Amino acid sequence: MRRKDREVTNQNAIDTIIxxxxILRLGFNDNEGVYIVPVxxxxxxxxxxxxxxxxxxNEGKKVRILQANPVVGFEMDRGFELQTAEKACHHSAGYQSIIGxxxxxxxxxxxxxxxxxNLIMSSYTGKSDWTFDEKTLNVTCIFKIYVTELTCKENA
Structure with a gap:
């Protein structure tokens, strides 16, 4: 990371940002090139x-790519706010971002x-006692990403 002054290393702060x-944007790579999808x-x-x-x-490009190559990149961000200035090149942006x-x-x-x-539903609804029938889960893929690298950055 070039701007070390913007790096966030406190794990509790990173958890709060996450x-x-x-939305988590996933980046995949296959023989056709890079494919990015929000999830x-x-x-x-x-x-x-x-x-x-x-x-x-259970099917589709995302699943096909992951079967061939389970390595992904990811990005998420929040809090974009334009910071204006007198000169165009002095404009900036406030944000928090995570890349990994x-x-x-x-x-x-x-x-x-x-x-x-239930964990996914809880993060959006606050409710974690959902029930899912077997028929629905049989046609749904659930994936885990074991994070190998993660950086967090913010510009207030």
């Missing part, structure tokens, strides 16, 4: 590691899928 972001997500710490969860249909990399794995069991979906 919790206030609404709803949740996160937690598991055995000292940061993990993100997201869901998808990780390894994706598919969640297979009904119980683990339910837990992950």
């Amino acid at each position: 919790e206030n972001c609404k 709803c997500f949740a996160h937690k710490h598991e055995n000292g590691k940061r993990i993100f969860f997201f869901h998808s249909a 990399k990780g390894i994706v794995s598919k969640i297979e069991t009904f119980e683990d899928k339910q837990k992950a979906l």
Whole structure:
């Protein structure tokens, strides 16, 4: 990171920024090039590691790419605010952003899928006691991203 003065390293502050972001943008790479997709997500710490969860249909480009290459990049941001100045090149922006990399794995069991979906639903609704029928979960992929790199930056 070039601007170390904007780096956020406090893990509680990073958690708060993540919790206030609404969309996780995933970057994939295949033989056709880079593919970026926004997803709803949740996160937690598991055995000292940061993990993100997201869901998808059982088929499609995202699933095909992940089967071939489970390495992803991700980005999320919040709080964009234009900071104006007299000169055009002195304008800036206030923001908080997170950029990272990780390894994706598919969640297979009904119980683990339910837990992950409840975590995702809780991060958007505040409610974590949803029930999901087996038919729905059979056509839904739930993925975990094991974070391998993460940087957080803010400009107030």
